[in-house]
Amino acid sequence: MLQLDRISKRFGGVKALDDVRFDIRRGEVLCLAGENGCGKSTLIKIISGVHRPEPGAVMLFDGRSIEGLDPAAARALGIQVIWQDLALFPEMTVAENIAFESNLGARPRLVRYGRMRAAAARILGRLGVGLDLDAPLRTLPIAQRQVVAVARALVTEATLVFMDEPTASLSQAETDALLAIVRRLSAEGIAVVFVSHRLAEVLEVCSRVTVLRDGRLVGTFPTEGMTQTRLTELMTGKTFDYAVQTRDLSGAPVVLSVEGLSRAPGYADVSLTIRRGEIVGLTGRLGSGRTELALSLFGMAPASAGTVTLEGRPVRFASNREAIRAGVAYVSEDRLQLGLVQPQSISDNTAMAVLDSLLGPGGLVSARRQDALVHAWIRDLGVKAGHPGHAVSTLSGGNQQRIVLAKWLATRPKLLILDSPTVGVDVGARAGIFAIVHRLAGAGMAILLISDEIPEVYFNADRILHMRDGRIVGAYVPGETGIDAIEEAVHA
Amino acid sequence: MSQALRRGGGGRLARRIDGDVAGLLALLAVVVALFGVAAPGFLSLGVFTSVAFQLPELGLLSLAMLMPIISGGFNLAITFTANLSGLAMAYVLQSHGGADAGLGAFVAGVLAALGTGAFVGWLMGAVIAYTGAHPILVSLSAMIFVRGLGEFLTRGGDISGVPGTVQAIGQGTVGGVPAPLLVLAAAVLLWSVILSRSRLGFATRMIGSNIEATRFSGVPTRRSLTLIYTLSGLMCGVAGIVMLARFNSVRVGHGESYLLITVLACFLGRVDPFGGFGRVLPVAIALVILQVIASGLNQLGANQHLSTALWGGFLLLIMVVRSVWAGGFVQVMFGRR
Numbered sequence: 001m002l003q004l005d006r007i008s009k010r011f012g013g014v015k016a017l018d019d020v021r022f023d024i025r026r027g028e029v030l031c032l033a034g035e036n037g038c039g040k041s042t043l044i045k046i047i048s049g050v051h052r053p054e055p056g057a058v059m060l061f062d063g064r065s066i067e068g069l070d071p072a073a074a075r076a077l078g079i080q081v082i083w084q085d086l087a088l089f090p091e092m093t094v095a096e097n098i099a100f101e102s103n104l105g106a107r108p109r110l111v112r113y114g115r116m117r118a119a120a121a122r123i124l125g126r127l128g129v130g131l132d133l134d135a136p137l138r139t140l141p142i143a144q145r146q147v148v149a150v151a152r153a154l155v156t157e158a159t160l161v162f163m164d165e166p167t168a169s170l171s172q173a174e175t176d177a178l179l180a181i182v183r184r185l186s187a188e189g190i191a192v193v194f195v196s197h198r199l200a201e202v203l204e205v206c207s208r209v210t211v212l213r214d215g216r217l218v219g220t221f222p223t224e225g226m227t228q229t230r231l232t233e234l235m236t237g238k239t240f241d242y243a244v245q246t247r248d249l250s251g252a253p254v255v256l257s258v259e260g261l262s263r264a265p266g267y268a269d270v271s272l273t274i275r276r277g278e279i280v281g282l283t284g285r286l287g288s289g290r291t292e293l294a295l296s297l298f299g300m301a302p303a304s305a306g307t308v309t310l311e312g313r314p315v316r317f318a319s320n321r322e323a324i325r326a327g328v329a330y331v332s333e334d335r336l337q338l339g340l341v342q343p344q345s346i347s348d349n350t351a352m353a354v355l356d357s358l359l360g361p362g363g364l365v366s367a368r369r370q371d372a373l374v375h376a377w378i379r380d381l382g383v384k385a386g387h388p389g390h391a392v393s394t395l396s397g398g399n400q401q402r403i404v405l406a407k408w409l410a411t412r413p414k415l416l417i418l419d420s421p422t423v424g425v426d427v428g429a430r431a432g433i434f435a436i437v438h439r440l441a442g443a444g445m446a447i448l449l450i451s452d453e454i455p456e457v458y459f460n461a462d463r464i465l466h467m468r469d470g471r472i473v474g475a476y477v478p479g480e481t482g483i484d485a486i487e488e489a490v491h492a
Numbered sequence: 493m494s495q496a497l498r499r500g501g502g503g504r505l506a507r508r509i510d511g512d513v514a515g516l517l518a519l520l521a522v523v524v525a526l527f528g529v530a531a532p533g534f535l536s537l538g539v540f541t542s543v544a545f546q547l548p549e550l551g552l553l554s555l556a557m558l559m560p561i562i563s564g565g566f567n568l569a570i571t572f573t574a575n576l577s578g579l580a581m582a583y584v585l586q587s588h589g590g591a592d593a594g595l596g597a598f599v600a601g602v603l604a605a606l607g608t609g610a611f612v613g614w615l616m617g618a619v620i621a622y623t624g625a626h627p628i629l630v631s632l633s634a635m636i637f638v639r640g641l642g643e644f645l646t647r648g649g650d651i652s653g654v655p656g657t658v659q660a661i662g663q664g665t666v667g668g669v670p671a672p673l674l675v676l677a678a679a680v681l682l683w684s685v686i687l688s689r690s691r692l693g694f695a696t697r698m699i700g701s702n703i704e705a706t707r708f709s710g711v712p713t714r715r716s717l718t719l720i721y722t723l724s725g726l727m728c729g730v731a732g733i734v735m736l737a738r739f740n741s742v743r744v745g746h747g748e749s750y751l752l753i754t755v756l757a758c759f760l761g762r763v764d765p766f767g768g769f770g771r772v773l774p775v776a777i778a779l780v781i782l783q784v785i786a787s788g789l790n791q792l793g794a795n796q797h798l799s800t801a802l803w804g805g806f807l808l809l810i811m812v813v814r815s816v817w818a819g820g821f822v823q824v825m826f827g828r829r
Contacts, residue, residue, distance in 0.1 A: 300708075320708065320710055324710040337702070338704055338705050340705060341698050341701045341702045341706060342705075343702075344698060344701050344768065348694065348697070348698070352711065363690070363691075365691060411710075
C-alpha cells in the first residue's frame with residue numbers, strides 16, 4: 001500500500017535519516033523499532049507530511065507518487081498518527097475528544113453534540129469497547145485515554161495508523177486489551193505501525209519489524225523466529241549477555257525481613273526476606289499490591305499488621321524520612337511525577353535527598369560540596385548530561401533514571417527498592433541501568449526489583465516472588481523454573 | 493560550574509541568568525532616562541530621596557509575597573498582617589507612655605510586631621501544609637480574619653503617636669541614607685541568602701515545582717511550607733514596623749493597594765508565576781523600576797488619580813513591548829520561560 005525508498009533527511013548538519021526504505025501492506029501490523037534518536041520519529045513525520053524528505057526520495061501510495069506530501073494530504077490518504085502524549089483535551093468529554101475533528105470546517109459553525117455522540121459511539125462499538133461518552137477525559141485512566149486516541153484516529157476514514165509507544169504506561173492486562181484492538185483494526189484492513197520499547201509485545205502483535213539504527217535501515221525482518229535477544233542486538237548493534245545470573249546467597253546475613261505484613265486495601269500477609277547482596281524480583285500485574293508494599297517498606301503507607309525487621313532491628317517508619325535515615329531507598333515507578341522534580345536542575349535533583357550532609361558554615365548548603373557530590377555521581381554512574389545546571393527534564397529516560405539512582409545512592413542505602421526502573425528507558429540504556437544494579441548488589445546492597453516484565457526479573461534477580469491480589473502466591477528461582485512457566489503463572 | 497547559576501537559576505543557562513539582571517537594569521536605565529527627559533527636575537536628589545523613602549514598604553511586602561509564590565502558593569494576607577503587626581507594636585508603645593515610651597518599650601514593641609506577623613504566617617502555613625487546602629483560599633480567609641480582628645481592635649480608626657526612636661526608623665537617615673532603605677537592604681540580603689543558600693530555600697524551589705516528588709525524596713514538605721509562611725508573616729511584621737514609623741500611626745487598611753503590586757513586582761522580577769523559580773535580586777530591581785515610574789509620573793505633575801491610570805498603562809506598555817520585541821536581546825530580557 002505504502003512504499004518509500006531512498007528517504008533521507010537532514011536537520012542542519014545532522015543526518016536524521018539516511019537512505020531508508022520502508023513499506024507496509026494493507027491490514028498489516030508492522031513494528032518500527034530502534035533506540036531513541038534512531039530516526040523513528042523523523043520517519044513517521046515524513047510519512048504524515050510534517051517533514052519533507054531530501055530530493056531523490058520515492059514515495060508511493062497504492063502505486064501513485066505522493067511527493068510533496070503535507071499534513072492535510074496525508075490525512076486525506078487516511079494516514080493518522082497517535083503520538084505518545086496522545087494530544088487529547090482533558091477537560092472535554094470522551095465523545096467530544098473522539099469526534100472533535102468532525103466539527104472543523106463545518107458550516108454553520110455550530111457544535112453538533114448529537115452527531116458527535118453518535119459518531120463516537122459508532123467508533124467505540126467498532127473497537128468493541130464501552131466507555132462513558134460523557135465522562136470528562138481527565139477522569140479516565142491512561143489506558144482508556146489511549147483507546148480514546150485510537151478512536152479519534154478512526155473518526156475519519158483511516159488506512160494507516162501510527163502508534164507511538166502506546167503501551168509505555170499500561171499494565172499487562174491493559175496492554176492485552178490494546179493489542180486486541182490493534183488486531184481488530186488489522187482485520188478491518190487498516191495497517192498499523194507500532195512503535196514500542198517492549199519487545200515482547202512487538203513480537204506478539206506484529207508480522208514484520210523494521211529496525212532503524214542511527215538513521216540507517218538495519219533491515220525489515222519477519223517476526224516469526226525472531227527473539228527478543230536478536231531484536232535487541234539489531235537495534236543496538238551490540239551483543240547483550242542474556243543469561244540467568246542467580247547466586248546462592250542463603251548464607252549471607254538478612255537485611256530485610258518482613259513477617260505477615262498487611263494493609264487494607266493493598267496487600268495481606270506478606271512475608272519475605274532479602275539478604276546482603278541479593279536481588280529479589282517481585283512481579284505481578286499492576287494493582288497486585290506490589291507498589292503499596294513498596295510504599296509501606298518506604299514508610300509512606302503504614303501497614304496495619306505484621307512486622308518489618310531491618311538488619312535485625314524491628315522498624316516501624318512514621319514517614320519516608322525515617323525510612324531513608326534507616327537506609328531504605330525507593331525508586332518510584334513514576335519518574336515524571338514522583339521520581340524527579342523535572343523542571344529543576346540535574347544538580348539539585350541529585351543532591352535533594354542528602355542536603356543535610358552538604359551543609360557548610362552557618363548551616364548553609366555548601367555549593368562546593370554539592371558540586372563535588374554531583375560530579376562524583378555523574379561520573380560514577382556514567383550519566384550523559386550536558387551541564388548539571390540544566391533541567392533534569394532535558395535528559396533522556398535512561399539518564400534521568402541514573403540521576404534518580406544517584407539521588408538514592410547518595411543516601412547510602414542498605415535496601416534499594418526499584419519499582420519498574422526501566423519504564424520509558426531504551427533497550428540499550430536498560431542494560432546500563434542493570435549493570436549498575438548488579439554492581440550495587442555485588443557491593444552488598446539488598447535490592448527489591450519490582451517489574452511486570454518477566455524477562456527483566458528473570459534475567460536480573462536471584463529469586464522471583466509472584467504477587468497477585470495483594471498476596472505472594474509463588475516463588476521461583478530463575479533457571480530452575482523456565483521463563484515461559486513464570487510468564488504463564490503471572491499472566492494467566 | 494558557576495555557583496550563581498546552579499543556586500538560583502535551577503535549570504537555566506548562565507547567560508540567561510545574568511540576562512535576567514542585565515535586562516532589568518537596562519529597563520531601569522531606560523525608565524530613568526525617559527523621565528529624565530520628559531520631566532525636568534526628575535533627576536534631582538529630592539526625587540531620589542522620595543523613591544528611597546517610599547520603596548521600602550512595597551519592597552518589604554514584596555519579599556513577604558516572594559517566598560510563597562516560589563513555593564507555588566500565594567499570601568494574600570500580607571498587607572493586613574503588616575497592619576496587625578504595626579497595631580501590636582503601637583499597643584505596646586501606647587501602654588508604655590505613647591510618644592514618651594522608652595527603649596525597653598521600643599524593643600518589646602518590635603518583638604510584639606514580629607511575633608504577631610510570624611504567628612499569623614505560621615497559622616496560615618500550618619493550615620496549608622496539613623490540610624492541603626489551596627494557599628489562595630487559606631490566605632484569603634486569613635486576610636479576612638486579620639482585617640476583621642484589626643478593625644475590631646481599632647474600632648475602624650487609627651492609633652497614632654509613637655516615640656522619636658521609632659519615627660527614626662521610618663523617617664531618619666543614617667549617613668545620608670534613609671533608614672527604611674537600610675532596613676529593606678538588610679531584608680533583601682537576608683532573603684537572598686535564605687532563598688539561594690539555605691535548605692529551606694532549596695525546599696521552597698523544589699516544592700514550587702513538584703511537591704509530591706519533593707516529599708518522596710525525603711524533604712520535610714509540611715515543615716517547610718509552615719516555615720515559608722511563617723517567614724512571610726515575619727517579613728510582614730517588619731513592614732508593619734516601618735509603616736508605623738513612617739506615618740507615626742497605624743490604621744487597618746493602610747497599604748491595601750500594595751497587595752497586587754507586590755505580585756506584579758515578583759513577576760516583573762522574573763519569578764515564575766507557576767512556582768519553582770525566582771531570585772531576590774531581580775525582584776529588588778523590579779521594585780526600583782516600579783517605584784521610579786510612580787515617582788516619575790508624580791514629578792510630571794499628573795493628577796494623582798490620573799497618575800495611577802498612567803502607571804498601569806505604562807506597565808501594560810512594558811508587557812506589549814516585551815512580547816512584540818520578543819527576539820534577540822529582548823528575548824533574553826523578558827522572553828517567556
